[in-house]
Amino acid sequence: MDKGTLPREFRRAARAGLHDGPTAGYCEGYVQANLMILPREYADDFEKFCRLNPRACPLLAVGDAGSWALPTLGDDLDVRTDVPRYTVYRNGKYSESLTDLTGIWREDLVVFALGCSFSFEHLLLRNGLPVRHIELGGSAPVFVSNIDNLQSGPFGGKLAVSMRPFNAAQTIKAIEITSRYPQVHGAPVHFGDPREIGIADVRQPDFHGLSVVRKGEFPVFWACGLTPQVAVMAAEIPFAIGHAAGHMLITDLSIDTLLS
Template sequence: MSRNSTLSSDDRKDALAEVQELRMKIRAGEWREATSGVGNGVMQANVVILPKEWADDFLIYCQNNPISCPLLAVSKPGSCLLEQLGANIDIRSDIPEYNIYRDGSLSDTTSDISSLWQEDWVTFALGCSFSFEQLLQRSGLGLRNIEEKKNVSMYRTNIETKQSHRFYGNTVVSMRPFTASDAIRAIQITARLPKAHGAPIHLGDPALIGINNITQPDYGDAVTIYPDELPVFWACGVTPQVAIENAKPPIAITHVPGKMLLTDWLIDDMLEF
């Protein structure tokens, strides 16, 4: 058990049993909702699937941008299993909904990519901010997207990522509103989980990072921001989807924003300092 863990052995078993049951519902097509607020105690992951010819370049893109693209696992070419992240994870069916990109353009969404699977595909699992949401709630901080039963608000920004050979683009951020005092606490808490994007990259005036209308997210849903609150912005794992649009690989598969892969990794085991 991690020295940082606050979970008992029974709590750990219960958390894993819960997430594995939910993954089976997702695989059966019985759950296609956003995953914010579910999968108690476990890390969630963004997913990018690319042909091997493009995978090495994308790996460099992730290494160049570890805050937006914190790597959790990379599969072997052609393997649809992610044993590193959990028991019996089948990447072809265990995400609520997938985006299919062809030549950089979103062409379709589906709940199962088994019929599309190719033997040269490589899967990347990247950390997700839904993981630190559980830490914030555990510390007594309210999360507006969960309170309002909405997907988190996500925005394209003017913050450039560091280009690899073919992958480039600006950072996407997720936003959660807090009072100033709660924002400070949120910074301290999320900084302990760098594999889920870590501390915020901006707070306050959205226009400073190229967001001209906070009420119109590029992905997800708008949430209420009260007059005494600041919008707080974290790097987001949707950033690679912008890079895919720019790089234009012949085919790429990602999760639909907000609909993540639930892993067997416990959040408490990933905390730092």
């Protein structure tokens, strides 16, 4: 699929099973979203969790119970089919990977869409900054840090972070660019020695991604929208669905509308 495909066409391709890979680099200029889908009984606690941890969980939209539509993000959007791949959790453990949720959809499910850092990567590229995982044709590596999230009900756990390597001058520029977009994670939460945030080996991400740090570079970490999935695993709730790591919902929102 062409990287310049518009969001509606991208979602239709995912819906038809024509694209089940990562979304980094696709639909330049449009907001990509992380998903968390939970039974209604957990929705209030999870929404509060997002409000308490906005760097990792910037809320873009919350659906009605049983609804797969998010009209503020796309008028034809169907969260059951329009993400290339999903991860299902049962009792806090990985259960299965799916490309279509229609067979397991329930009337009590509530959809949360959260901003994703893939949304600003074209701005980094436009300003001459490398984005290593796009260069290598994959997805950003994600690690579980030692930073505690603020707790809400059963949801807590540790902060997940995505990594992009830069040299010192590039890091300063990346901070300047991304800090203007808090609804897609904003500025980095850490750069430099990964051991300071509990990451022993930057070559071994906890969620699959391409992690290559070259001479003269150091790792730069952003809060990541996989944090809710870490929280769901820690909470061991009976059932939950998230996007598969690196496989986002691409919305019709322009990144320019989120500029602060």
